Amino acid sequence: DTGVSQDPRHKITKRGQNVTFRCDPISEHNRLYWYRQTLGQGPEFLTYFQNEAQLEKSRLLSDRFSAERPKGSFSTLEIQRTEQGDSAMYLCASSPGQGISGELFFGEGSRLTVL
Amino acid sequence: DAKTTQPPSMDCAEGRAANLPCNHSTISGNEYVYWYRQIHSQGPQYIIHGLKNNETNEMASLIITEDRKSSTLILPHATLRDTAVYYCIVHNYGQNFVFGPGTRLSVLP
Numbered sequence: 001d002t003g004v005s006q007d008p009r010h011k012i013t014k015r016g017q018n019v020t021f022r023c024d025p026i027s028e029h030n031r032l033y034w035y036r037q038t039l040g041q042g043p044e045f046l047t048y049f050q051n052e053a054q055l056e057k058s059r060l061l062s063d064r065f066s067a068e069r070p071k072g073s074f075s076t077l078e079i080q081r082t083e084q085g086d087s088a089m090y091l092c093a094s095s096p097g098q099g100i101s102g103e104l105f106f107g108e109g110s111r112l113t114v115l
Numbered sequence: 116d117a118k119t120t121q122p123p124s125m126d127c128a129e130g131r132a133a134n135l136p137c138n139h140s141t142i143s144g145n146e147y148v149y150w151y152r153q154i155h156s157q158g159p160q161y162i163i164h165g166l167k168n169n170e171t172n173e174m175a176s177l178i179i180t181e182d183r184k185s186s187t188l189i190l191p192h193a194t195l196r197d198t199a200v201y202y203c204i205v206h207n208y209g210q211n212f213v214f215g216p217g218t219r220l221s222v223l224p
Contacts, residue, residue, distance in 0.1 A: 004158070033211070042202055042214030043159065056211065091158050104151075104212060106158030 002026060004107035006092050012113045013082055020078045021110040025094030032075050033104065034067055035091040036060065043091055049075060082114045118142065118205040124219040133190040135218050137203030140184040146207045148179060150188045152199040159202065162188065193222045
């Protein structure tokens with residue numbers, strides 16, 4: 001399977017713990033996005049990378065959230081001191097080319113439950 | 116905020132055409148109309164996009180009104196596997212994709 005892969009698919013954690021999600025985009029896609037989705041809502045944009053550079057961050061991305069894409073390939077999204085409100089599906093997407101445009105290829109998502 | 120409005124839900128009989136409307140009355144000249152869908156427990160999937168001409172691919176057809184203030188996504192022969200949430204998005208190069216709540220399409224046997 002050469003699609004976008006995300007790991008883990010499910011994570012249950014206690015409030016206050018740190019969690020990290022990994023996204024492997026489609027090979028040679030130089031744009032990578034993170035979205036968050038809560039029940040009954042559409043995906044909400046969190047952040048975007050062009051190669052290794054993080055070019056845009058939503059105000060939804062509080063100081064407890066950090067995303068990296070160190071070598072312009074896979075990306076990680078870390079949430080520190082998790083809160084119950086962080087419970088959501090975290091979606092990663094990639095696309096080819098330059099700028100924010102075109103078709104996004106999404107992964108299956110990582111579902112976070114904070115107890 | 117999303118620049119589109121869609122009905123929250125629709126039903127369609129299996130084998131019939133599903134016509135999903137979208138209003139985007141504030142669309143600007145360089146903004147495209149994109150459609151994605153999300154099947155339960157999966158990530159969104161790209162369907163089609165267009166600027167002002169009607170478009171067709173193997174999945175669907177996109178009809179955009181002449182004034183570009185609304186569009187319709189047509190699934191010509193809906194199947195049970197087309198049951199999903201369908202998102203209509205107005206998108207300009209250089210901006211991120213803003214998803215609204217979409218339309219929940221239920222294809223009924």
